[in-house]
Amino acid sequence: MRSDQRSSKWLKLAAIAGLLFLHLPLALIFLYAFTTEATSYQFPPPGLTLDWFEVTWNRADVWEALGLSVKVASISTVIALVLGTLCAAAVSRSRFFGREAISLLVILPIALPGIVTGISLRSAFNLADIPYSTLTIILGHATFCVVVVYNNAVARFRRLSASMIEASMDLGANSFQTFRYIVLPNIATAMLAGGMLAFALSFDEVIVTTFTAGQQATLPIWMLEELVRPRQRPVTNVVAMVVVLVTFLPILGAYYLTRSGTDTAGAGK
């Protein structure tokens, strides 16, 4: 009895230590968003203030980077939704030569280190003489966003039995009606979950972006630059808080959408 209590106490302690290890750095980032000391990380902070929020709000470069990040994430998510869902439909709905190979090729970009993806994209853009721009960032992000959407959609397509689509046709529906009333409602939550994860992935992506961006900076790139030449250091922390919230909410949403017995595959990169 006593030893049980002791071991459960130790387990609790270990769990708390693990959680601290994971989240203390995050808490520190949040804390220093409120510090009065602008140039160094002094602990404890000499004072707390909300001024940095106002400063951040008034900085044009922050807005520019945030705008670009949202734009890139949105467009690459839309591209990923279309391509990933179509690809999942093709792979799970029909049998053709090389089907397994295609499935593997689609998933590969997420297994590759980002730096390999980045370098290969950069040389491809060079060869094709495509100037680095917002478009190239979007294309780069789309490569791994497609995988996330594909993985979610393909799992759902597998549960959608072929006879259900046949039943719809048999009952008089044309292809469009079958897609609209039968296929879409059954894969919608998987698409939404995949889309949210894709958005979150794109929003905080650094490596591929470094290789595919021109002069523009997405939010994570902007933060890296800020760390190198710090002016008003806590502004970075305020932005970091925003990034955490912006990426955390979609992931939470994806979790709740697919929790009812569906796999959310490929959630991490």
Next chain:
Amino acid sequence: MTVAVEFKKVSRHFGAVKAVDEVDLKIDEGSFFAMLGPSGSGKTTSLRLISGFDQPSAGSIHIFGEACETAPPNRRPVNTVFQDYALFPHLSIRDNVAYGLMVRGVRKNLRHQEADEMLSLVKLDNFGDRKPAQLSGGQRQRVALARALVNKPRVLLLDEPLGALDLKLREQMQEELKALQQRLGITFVFVTHDQTEALSMADKIAVFNAGGIVQIGTPEEVYHRPRTKFVADFVGSSNLVPPQISLDLGGQSCWSSLKPEALTLTKQEGAKVVGTVKSIRYLGATNRVMIQVGETELSALLSNTADHWTRGDFVGLQVKPGALYAMEENT
């Protein structure tokens, strides 16, 4: 009588596999038609050719006189009850049943009213608001039936309709399906590998084997007068009697079928055909006695009150006049 479905030399080949090969078939309007055969015999492919999910490689298919080899499923006056029911999991039972009306643009209150009427026909009143996952296998089967029938098809296709149900439910659904078919007067075409199901429900049975139809006939014909050894073996528990034994028993000198209940045993003296009792199985009112006659094993169904035989007895065999039915020799 109008012909509901007609196959003229219909073939469906998948590469070298002849799933259906030059099949001729006529299904009369208002009949309860069974396609019976082992798996891979072409019965399901034939059903899919009627529903439009598959197109023939050669030959023509007419549904109520109209050629429709290439018409898509949504343009045919037929509906299907799928083997796995294929209910739409995200729709309520009522919306499932009303689906066919919805895609045709029937107004909501009208189609819901018709769906409810159909649900009451299959004894599922008050189930309209539930989801398919909340129903039992037998209830889903009824929903699938209602969903197909609401479109007022001229032919209803059923793919192994009772395969997923347990024995008791299956027997109950057999009776209900039969009653429903008689009440509605619609042509029912169903695929099954279960001969008792085919025999008890159908007006007519087509026995499939290896991509072709071996015999078409009423249950009585198929059961009592199988045309080939395959039919005799697959449909009934008929004895297959080799030519010589058939001749000795008073039949023709060719392969013949013989129902176990038409075979009687006598004391050995004076019999032209003799054998040894190999085993006796007690079946309640009757005993099933297996008799070894040379190379052949025959089974007899004997009343319990008749003479008692024991294993190893030498017996003479007799058959009732006309009980031996000559079959085509090939296959």
